[in-house]
Amino acid sequence: xxxxxxARRYATAVFDLAHxxxxxxxxxxxxxxxxxxLAADESVRKFFRSPVVDRKExxxxxxxxxDKLDPIALHTILLLIRKRREALAEELVxxxxxxxxxxxxxxxxxxxxxxxxxxxxxxxxxxxxAAAFNTKYDVTQAVDPGLIGxxxxxxxxxxxxxxxxxxxDDIARLxxxx
Amino acid sequence: MINADExxxxxxxxxxxxxxxxxxxxxxxxxxxxxxxxxxxxxxxxQSSELVEFPNGVNGIVLNLEEDSVGxxxxxxxxxIREGDRVKxxxxxxxxPVGDAVLGRTVNPLxxxxxxxxxxxxxxxxxxxxxxxxxxxxxxxxxxxxxxIRAIDALIPIGKGQRELIIGDRGTxxxxxxxxxxxxxxxxxxxxxxxxxxxxxxxxxxxxxTFEKHGAMEYTTxxxxxxxxxxxxxxxxxxxxxxxxxxxxxxxxxxxxVYDDLTRHAQAYREVSLLLxxxxxxxxxxxxxxxxxxxxxxxxxxxxxxxxxxSITALPIIETQAGDVSAYIPTNVxxxxxxxxxxxxxxxxxxxxxxxxxGISVSRVGSSAQTKAMKSVAGRLKLDLAQYRxxxxxxxxxxDLDKATxxxxxxxxxxxxxxxQPQLDPQPMEDEVAVLFAATRGYLDxxxxxxxxxWVHRFVQFLHEKYPQVTNxxxxxxxxxxxxxxxxxxxxxxxxxxx
Numbered sequence: 001x002x003x004x005x006x007a008r009r010y011a012t013a014v015f016d017l018a019h020x021x022x023x024x025x026x027x028x029x030x031x032x033x034x035x036x037x038l039a040a041d042e043s044v045r046k047f048f049r050s051p052v053v054d055r056k057e058x059x060x061x062x063x064x065x066x067d068k069l070d071p072i073a074l075h076t077i078l079l080l081i082r083k084r085r086e087a088l089a090e091e092l093v094x095x096x097x098x099x100x101x102x103x104x105x106x107x108x109x110x111x112x113x114x115x116x117x118x119x120x121x122x123x124x125x126x127x128x129x130a131a132a133f134n135t136k137y138d139v140t141q142a143v144d145p146g147l148i149g150x151x152x153x154x155x156x157x158x159x160x161x162x163x164x165x166x167x168x169d170d171i172a173r174l175x176x177x178x
Numbered sequence: 179m180i181n182a183d184e185x186x187x188x189x190x191x192x193x194x195x196x197x198x199x200x201x202x203x204x205x206x207x208x209x210x211x212x213x214x215x216x217x218x219x220x221x222x223x224x225q226s227s228e229l230v231e232f233p234n235g236v237n238g239i240v241l242n243l244e245e246d247s248v249g250x251x252x253x254x255x256x257x258x259i260r261e262g263d264r265v266k267x268x269x270x271x272x273x274x275p276v277g278d279a280v281l282g283r284t285v286n287p288l289x290x291x292x293x294x295x296x297x298x299x300x301x302x303x304x305x306x307x308x309x310x311x312x313x314x315x316x317x318x319x320x321x322x323x324x325x326x327i328r329a330i331d332a333l334i335p336i337g338k339g340q341r342e343l344i345i346g347d348r349g350t351x352x353x354x355x356x357x358x359x360x361x362x363x364x365x366x367x368x369x370x371x372x373x374x375x376x377x378x379x380x381x382x383x384x385x386x387x388t389f390e391k392h393g394a395m396e397y398t399t400x401x402x403x404x405x406x407x408x409x410x411x412x413x414x415x416x417x418x419x420x421x422x423x424x425x426x427x428x429x430x431x432x433x434x435x436v437y438d439d440l441t442r443h444a445q446a447y448r449e450v451s452l453l454l455x456x457x458x459x460x461x462x463x464x465x466x467x468x469x470x471x472x473x474x475x476x477x478x479x480x481x482x483x484x485x486x487x488x489s490i491t492a493l494p495i496i497e498t499q500a501g502d503v504s505a506y507i508p509t510n511v512x513x514x515x516x517x518x519x520x521x522x523x524x525x526x527x528x529x530x531x532x533x534x535x536x537g538i539s540v541s542r543v544g545s546s547a548q549t550k551a552m553k554s555v556a557g558r559l560k561l562d563l564a565q566y567r568x569x570x571x572x573x574x575x576x577x578d579l580d581k582a583t584x585x586x587x588x589x590x591x592x593x594x595x596x597x598x599q600p601q602l603d604p605q606p607m608e609d610e611v612a613v614l615f616a617a618t619r620g621y622l623d624x625x626x627x628x629x630x631x632x633w634v635h636r637f638v639q640f641l642h643e644k645y646p647q648v649t650n651x652x653x654x655x656x657x658x659x660x661x662x663x664x665x666x667x668x669x670x671x672x673x674x675x676x677x
Contacts, residue, residue, distance in 0.1 A: 159201075173235060
């Protein structure tokens, strides 16, 4: 079970440490490298997650395999192993990214549309939103043909749905309730 | 006829003015779902007991507000909800439609009709959780609420605004008393709400049919959540029913609400609480189980005249196991209510139905709401029955009894037999008074005990036919004057000659 509260505790500590060492970008990059490595190879992931493998042994192997990583990132991973919190690794990175984004004063923004939007249009949307809410955005784009038309914008907890699919959904609900 | 050009024109206009608004909402993501509980990440601004919406239209109610997530009880099937699903805030605190539109209807705890009689056309809503009327807004219980059951109206009277617990083992007739009480409100300007919590759907269907048969459905709302539905729905059902009742109370009307039953309600709340990982206490119930029932029953009140003088009379029902009233939930609710009607298995099988144990049943405030007429017969009845019970216990040991004792035992037998009353046959107050008057004054001592039901039945008929002025006067004056008493005695003697 991913435990975001617990992961945030670790992430906050790691972020503070990286901030003091002035190596936020490196630590972030190295943590991502590690998580990507886990995601890329199922056997690596299994080995890392496995509670059966002896902790000492696991620490040694991980330390040797990832010795190029920034010491803060590496020590974080080793601490997770020692504390038997291997399952938190992915969530820790997510939380770390959130903290880093917050430190930059930026927010996550996700634009989903039925077809690929031209960059100019995306820029226009982001510029409008940035002006309206007075924040910066880290934009991710996604394509979902199921939306039929229009765009769906997600910023943190807020959702602005201007899609045809959303409207059809509303109509369906209206018809079924009355 | 409209021609093709015009149609094209209309369509053109429609397309030109087609609204392209966007839907804005606050959302969260399901991170865990199971046992009708969802843990949702996000929804930072969600409020406690706010309604949220899952993608397939299922509603949920926010229960736990935690640092990163909220705990939501799903009020519908959770099988279509997946991890990663979007959950939308509705901004509405759980509320139900109220007003005349809900009368005569059977609804679920969300106020949605389940009787197939079409949508409920009400533009008034009321949140299910409301604070109870304060001390200043209340006045003491002073008007009687007639249940039509002789044993209760005489010995354990219920007043408007009172909370009287009906407690007993399964199959002792708890629901039957509540149903009789509701049926007896016909033509008395009392609105009734029957909240069925975790009952068999077939039972509720038969209750509804009973109401319809007796013309009680027109002033009654049934709030039903059957045993198969999620615990969260069972948990909010009595609060939803109470919200509907409150609307009428603040309109200055009298309401009778039956919670059938609070044992299952407590169990449903225990289920939800444990699934939300709230710490368990005694019998694994959560710490706030007392508050759950006390805040519900505190909403029953008799409002002051400035507030319109409306009232909610609550009849909560509690089921005991093997007559054990010292279990957790029974003791809680006994201490919250203004008295209890205790039903005994043993009495039930002796044929004393309603199986009310008049010895340990009490009404702490109802006697001040009794009519003068009823008071004048009830005092004697209570005393005689108490003495009878004492003697009856002794007489089991004694071989030969003196005449006075025998007579008293005989009188007690007759009075107990007179308190027996068939189901669905509530009696108006004046008839009750006449019958009990005859019993307490010893006019029945001469007849065998097994003919008491017949006596009661035929006497009431006789009284209405031959001496209608007696019952009419008692009904209108609510008192038993010396003059009426004489007429009543004459009527009884007249009837006894022919019985």
